[in-house]
Amino acid sequence: MESFQNLVMGLGTALHPVNLFYCFIGVLIGTLTGVLPGIGPVGAISLLLPVTFHVPPVSAFIMFAGIMYGAQYGGSTTSILVNIPGEASSVITCMDGYAMARKGRAGPALGMAAFASFIAGTGTLFGLVLIAPPLAEFGLRFGPPEYFSLMVCGLTIVVYLARGSIAKALMMMSFGLILAAVGLDPISSHPRFTYGVLALRDGVGLAQVVIGLFGVSEVLITVERSFSRVVFETKIKELLPTLQDWKDSILPVLRASILGFFMGIIPGISVVIPTFVSYSLEKKLSKYPEKFGTGVIEGVAGPEAANNAAASGTLVPLLSLGIPAGASSAIVLGALMIYGLNPGPLLIKESPQVFWGVIGSMYIGNVMLLLLNLPLIGIWVKILKIPYGILFSLIILFCLIGSYTINNSLTDMYIMTIFGVMGYLMKKFDYEATPLILALVLGPMMENALHRSMIISRGGFLVFFQRPISAIFFGMALLILLSSFLSKKKLGEDILNMEE
């Protein structure tokens, strides 16, 4: 119960007017970076870093944390409105979110995304306060073999991501894995598929591919259809989720919160993967899986809850071991060092005020985000009424700026453009982009994990089945594959249909 006393103290710190101010600035900037494609929280935090040297560390840290979770709220906005994910963690939200917007239900989709984020964000904080330390120790049991089998398991959920043909989804997944092989070999550092381009040595960036495949291609395909038509013919009906929406969403939100939180604990799993898993889970459990992708609210609620829950989950290893889970938390930790604080297991003991102040501010920040985002829905929805010519030029402009700002590199802009054209062709021939993104996220991690496992086991493949956690994941992967092959025989039918 000591945790709760500390939490109350933390809330007190967070409610200090100055800290409230920094919290608000943080969540506002976070929402904006989330909305703008390409510009992520990492860039925003590093830009603000020097400015905050003269601010008390608690306030600065509160602001940085606000940027980090604020971005998770904003990322879904553009996914739903214009089919461009603001962050990679909102890729999956495009599928049903954008479909809802096309049916005139952009308001409920945006509203549910905000509520789901809020519920997951605040709910999981309790889990964080109560059970962080033992969970962090559990996370340490994930070595390379466990990662590899988890990634294999992750790849199999592609069968749930396919809206149309499973064969085409598998083709896209394979293509994603090939793309993931671009860059330096993780062991020998030999360049693969780089053609002498320096920027390609780090591989094809996820954000560039996402912006191209979703953003640019969407513009191209709509322009082709007809220039004079209005974007959304149906009138925008309601602005907030209806009672029926809530009934459909509440269980997915709770499930995704738990799932996202636990996946977030495993160091190195980004907030992206839980969104894919949550979507697949909801599709599997749904009474009407065939409707997924046509604008069902569960497809928005689940993944949006999952990414926020995972964001809190990633704080577990940070809290108890001082190991940041992703790039943005690593920057925040680095900043702590400049302030003379000691990021790591001792942070809670040495600077309880900073630590609990930030946790407290996260409750307040989530409330602020909800209050900030709900009134914004009205404004966002109006964006859809902007004439084509202007809206599309703006989208292309933001796609270009976004891809450039990732690394200040022109190569990234070219990559983005190439994938834009490719995305257009993919849409014309009914190939979906989501399996490709899943493979591009999982591919490099999978390759690294396989390599490392092989070094550790001296080339023995049995290591994957001798370690219990790893064996469980392989079992799950097998189940997923078998169930989809046996019950639906969809792949076989699919291939037959294609041959006809």
Add this chain to the structure above:
Amino acid sequence: MKVKILWIVLIATVLGIRFNTVGYGQEKYPSKPIQIVVPFGAGGSSDLFFRSLTDELSKMMKVPVTVVDRTGASGLVGADFVANSKNDGYTLLGTSSAPITIAPAIDPKDARELDPLALLAYQANLIATRNESEFRTLDDLVEYAKKKPGALTCGTSGIQSEPYFALELFKAAAKIDLRHVPISSSREGITNTLGGHIDFWFGSLSTSQSLMKAGRIRGLAVCTERRLESFPSIPTFAEKNYPQVNVNLIITLLGPRGLPQAVIKTWEDVLKAVLANPEVAASSKRLNYDIDLQVGTEKLRAYFKGEVERFSKIAKQTGLRK
């Protein structure tokens, strides 16, 4: 007649250029903002080091000095960008020495034309293990590895990194075999060490520092000349009779080839003043860096050349370089 006019024009142009350059040269060097390109990610240790300096540097230079991250290809993208910038001293490269010393050692094509301005500071590399490990000292490690060659694993952040070369030097010096596990993210590396998935981690102080303080990770030996102030109980490799294992993370500032003498002089003076500031030393210390300023473009060029040769030899021995 025509020839005469041509001559006059020519002479006038040459004089014009001369006057121009003289005029330029007399204009005090920093007359517009200076950009320090850091070729590693925001929040990384070299990025934070230079960001913590920008305030003081701007004050001394009387123009804004800003940090811009151009990441990619283990620092080569940034190095390439600066090497191809104008050599007027307004675009400089602030980096750890890996892109200057290690990249060309692995592939000579990756060498870039740069003028070193200074070495600023260094951060210790060290070999560490988890606290529960049976290996309590470096001698335990060596003894076991001699009995069972290749049984132990040691992680580094990959063959493009300083610790990998330190590890290879250690293996050669102690005549032992450790299986190398490249883990590019040091966060994952230290997690794998804590979880016991790899036996040792060779990396920079900042990754393991807080976990060593908390008693979860134990340092076995550091690459620095002297013992660390913050962890005086960890011996140096030199004390253990492996003085050649001395590869640390060195922060350096470079410019495009052919920097004007005035620029070099200005930077040497400014760096001397800024790094002597006790506040700067303290903030560097917090980032696990020890200030050790060394200037002199020719001297540093020779130093880098020596390092490239030393690393090339290792790269050839291990088959990294064909």
